[in-house]
């Protein structure tokens with residue numbers, strides 16, 4: 001089963017209109033492998049979604065960084081899945097560790113969000129990952145399995161889910177997981193999917209890595225058999241994001 005390489009750029013809470021235009025110009029002018037080889041999705045803050053969607057090349061897609069757990073209504077400050085669909089935004093990132101840890105989103109809440117947004121026709125980049133403390137206490141697998149279980153409890157069709165393994169200790173720290181560390185968790189997560197969700201879903205679901213990915217470390221990570229792409233934070237705001245997109249060819253030539 002071939003899984004198309006996936007590169008997501010998570011811009012987080014960054015950017016002015018001018019900076020966003022500059023990033024989009026760099027992306028639009030870049031020569032990258034074709035859509036058959038790599039799927040590219042960038043995720044600006046909500047306020048720039050419309051602008052990025054209208055300026056961005058058509059072979060790249062746009063994702064929101066979050067959305068509300070159910071249908072919209074009296075939920076001040078929230079953005080609903082229906083609104084994203086109406087705006088023509090195909091993807092949403094859910095369960096990012098910054099939301100789990102800073103905004104206290106529980107596994108169950110994230111599972112509900114994934115199920116609801118999928119039901120509305122959005123595609124989801126669902127994030128899981130352990131803290132340093134959890135890794136050091138040997139519970140990495142138990143943590144990512146519990147996070148994934150909360151999604152599996154509510155979702156039956158995984159066609160529109162990309163699973164992002166993002167160890168919290170590697171996010172924004174410059175301390176990237178080694179290729180062996182990433183491969184080990186990706187392998188175990190796929191095995192978990194195989195044993196708990198199903199063999200076909202395990203072999204077709206893309207598991208991407210996130211946490212201090214940059215232009216220099218991406219190729220070695222991309223070469224790992226169970227690493228199907230990346231979710232990139234800091235480096236997605238810089239021209240080196242193009243090099244990360246190009247690392248998809250490592251897979252093609254493997």
Ligand code: PGA
Pocket residue numbers: 010166170171172173174210211212213231232233234235
């Ligand atoms: P980083 O962030 O690449 O800046 O470590 C990754 C993420 O949070 O998705």
